[in-house]
Amino acid sequence: MVGESKSKGRVLVVDDDPILRQLFKRNLEKLGVEAVVVADGAGAQDAVQTESFDLVLMDQHLTGERGTELTARLRGEASSSAKWVCISGSIRGHQAESLANFDGSAEKPATVEEMRRLLREWLPDGTLPE
Amino acid sequence: MGPFPSDLNRRLSRLFLEPSGRLDDPARRSTATLFAGCLLALVLLFGAYDLYWMLVQDGYGPPWPGYLMMTLAYALVRAGYFYPSVLLTLGMLPTVAFTLVVTGHSPAPTMTLTLPVLGALLGTLLVDAWTTAALSLLAVALIATTALWPGPHRLPWQAISGPLLVNLLGGAIGVLSIVHRTRLEREGRRALESSAAELEQRVRARTIELDSTISELESFSYSVSHDLRAPLRAIEGFAAVLAEDHGDALGPGGRETLGVIRKSGARMSAMIDSLLDLSSVTRSPLVRDSLDLVTLASEVIRELRAAEPERDVHVVLPPTLPASGDAALLRTILQNLLGNAWKFTAGVQGPSIELAGVVRHGRRYFVVRDNGAGFDMAKAEHLFRPFERLHDAADFPGTGIGLATAARAVHRHGGDLFAEARVGAGAEFYFDLGQESACGDDHSRSILPLPARPPRR
Numbered sequence: 001m002v003g004e005s006k007s008k009g010r011v012l013v014v015d016d017d018p019i020l021r022q023l024f025k026r027n028l029e030k031l032g033v034e035a036v037v038v039a040d041g042a043g044a045q046d047a048v049q050t051e052s053f054d055l056v057l058m059d060q061h062l063t064g065e066r067g068t069e070l071t072a073r074l075r076g077e078a079s080s081s082a083k084w085v086c087i088s089g090s091i092r093g094h095q096a097e098s099l100a101n102f103d104g105s106a107e108k109p110a111t112v113e114e115m116r117r118l119l120r121e122w123l124p125d126g127t128l129p130e
Numbered sequence: 131m132g133p134f135p136s137d138l139n140r141r142l143s144r145l146f147l148e149p150s151g152r153l154d155d156p157a158r159r160s161t162a163t164l165f166a167g168c169l170l171a172l173v174l175l176f177g178a179y180d181l182y183w184m185l186v187q188d189g190y191g192p193p194w195p196g197y198l199m200m201t202l203a204y205a206l207v208r209a210g211y212f213y214p215s216v217l218l219t220l221g222m223l224p225t226v227a228f229t230l231v232v233t234g235h236s237p238a239p240t241m242t243l244t245l246p247v248l249g250a251l252l253g254t255l256l257v258d259a260w261t262t263a264a265l266s267l268l269a270v271a272l273i274a275t276t277a278l279w280p281g282p283h284r285l286p287w288q289a290i291s292g293p294l295l296v297n298l299l300g301g302a303i304g305v306l307s308i309v310h311r312t313r314l315e316r317e318g319r320r321a322l323e324s325s326a327a328e329l330e331q332r333v334r335a336r337t338i339e340l341d342s343t344i345s346e347l348e349s350f351s352y353s354v355s356h357d358l359r360a361p362l363r364a365i366e367g368f369a370a371v372l373a374e375d376h377g378d379a380l381g382p383g384g385r386e387t388l389g390v391i392r393k394s395g396a397r398m399s400a401m402i403d404s405l406l407d408l409s410s411v412t413r414s415p416l417v418r419d420s421l422d423l424v425t426l427a428s429e430v431i432r433e434l435r436a437a438e439p440e441r442d443v444h445v446v447l448p449p450t451l452p453a454s455g456d457a458a459l460l461r462t463i464l465q466n467l468l469g470n471a472w473k474f475t476a477g478v479q480g481p482s483i484e485l486a487g488v489v490r491h492g493r494r495y496f497v498v499r500d501n502g503a504g505f506d507m508a509k510a511e512h513l514f515r516p517f518e519r520l521h522d523a524a525d526f527p528g529t530g531i532g533l534a535t536a537a538r539a540v541h542r543h544g545g546d547l548f549a550e551a552r553v554g555a556g557a558e559f560y561f562d563l564g565q566e567s568a569c570g571d572d573h574s575r576s577i578l579p580l581p582a583r584p585p586r587r
Contacts, residue, residue: 017360019364019368020363020364023364023367023368023371026371027367088356089358089362089363090355090359090402090406107363108359110370111367112370112374
């Protein structure tokens with residue numbers, strides 16, 4: 001297990017929608033990466049303090065919090081190699097300032113295929129099992 | 131404030147400054163003629179009265195008939211009877227002349243008293259306070275001369291003190307009237323200016339209010355559209371899960387039904403995207419650049435060809451089409467207009483699309499032409515409204531928002547977008563970008579109406 005987990009990508013998803021969290025977790029596991037899904041800033045803080053991730057998918061609009069601010073706060077505590085990507089219902093018409101602190105942005109991936117495209121773009125080479 | 135309280139000001143200005151109206155009414159004119167006759171008779175009567183005292187009694191009669199006459203004449207003039215006043219004035223002169231030349235006497239009090247009437251009458255007739263003042267002061271000089279006239283019939287000072295006072299008063303009123311009128315004019319002008327400024331201020335406030343309402347509405351529709359995406363993503367995602375994990379259990383009928391659900395989800399997704407595009411056209415700031423529309427159009431056509439490589443559409447572009455506009459918005463305009471032309475030429479033989487610069491009604495326009503399905507011009511007004519479609523979605527897929535988005539992007543530039551078409555004979559979409567679109571010798575657009583000047587009285 002320990003040897004395997006080194007080559008597997010590790011993804012943290014922060015989204016306040018429980019149904020979407022369920023969908024993301026299922027699709028990420030289907031793709032063979034390790035997935036941690038949390039609902040809010042507190043959960044995200046716990047996660048980045050105890051584990052390291054290759055990719056953080058951060059919802060733009062969290063309950064009572066903005067994704068861009070949470071990212072600014074947590075980036076220092078997480079491993080420096082992690083990529084932080086803003087996910088949102090639609091990336092159309094996004095204001096530039098709401099994407100500050102992020103490495104990139106993407107529409108929320110609904111299907112396995114969409115998730116695969118997203119991971120291929122952002123995970124380090126070799127961490128996405130074929 | 132001025133020399134008088136404001137109410138008195140108003141009354142004085144009504145009495146001395148405002149014209150008392152012309153004799154346009156024939157009934158009034160005949161009454162005026164009658165009064166004129168009576169006045170002339172009075173003048174002659176008072177003249178005879180003076181002559182009787184001077185020649186027979188070798189003295190002067192009491193001055194009250196003169197006061198009476200002056201009051202009467204002035205009242206008549208104020209009532210608008212101009213002709214009697216003129217006759218009175220003219221009738222006065224020979225009487226004075228007769229007295230001076232034939233009798234060698236200076237004019238008697240009645241006559242000197244009528245001199246201020248002359249001033250008041252002419253002043254009112256000409257509606258000019260300067261004349262009132264000048265004639266009253268002239269009368270003062272004349273009366274003073276009669277008092278200083280050499281010879282035995284010089285008027286005693288006590289005889290002329292009354293008329294002198296009246297004329298000085300007349301002169302003073304004239305001068306005050308001038309001061310007063312100047313002040314009124316200045317105040318009127320200032321009031322006009324300040325009300326214009328206030329109006330402008332109100333328009334500005336209303337505009338700001340409207341702008342904020344519009345931007346509130348925009349951000350509302352933006353966030354609604356945006357929030358609709360999340361549950362839709364869940365529907366699309368779990369429909370996919372259902373197909374992947376339980377596809378076999380569903381059977382062919384179930385899988386087909388699931389396909390309909392997924393297609394509908396995708397369609398709704400496209401509509402929300404269009405709505406977000408529509409609102410982003412209004413939300414983003416407009417930045418004008420000098421651009422070549424042909425460069426932008428070529429990129430758009432490349433994208434269209436890439437999306438449907440199996441279609442062979444003939445595209446005609448000029449070598450260059452310089453324009454001044456916002457790059458992102460212009461791209462949106464061309465994407466929608468060229469995309470539209472691309473879509474509606476799907477069913478025709480030898481489909482062709484053209485982008486060109488043309489001059490119509492003395493204005494420069496860009497035009498996107500196609501030889502596609504066209505539309506009924508009677509329904510053209512529905513063309514640019516969101517979600518209103520002139521064609522069946524089964525024949526030509528689309529959300530019905532594209533042209534509304536293009537129109538908004540054109541309007542953001544201060545330009546105009548309109549279409550001309552016939553069913554089955556293609557369509558033409560004309561647009562301009564607001565600035566510098568007038569051309570040729572059509573200068574009429576640059577001439578603004580002159581600002582209205584405050585009326586002079």
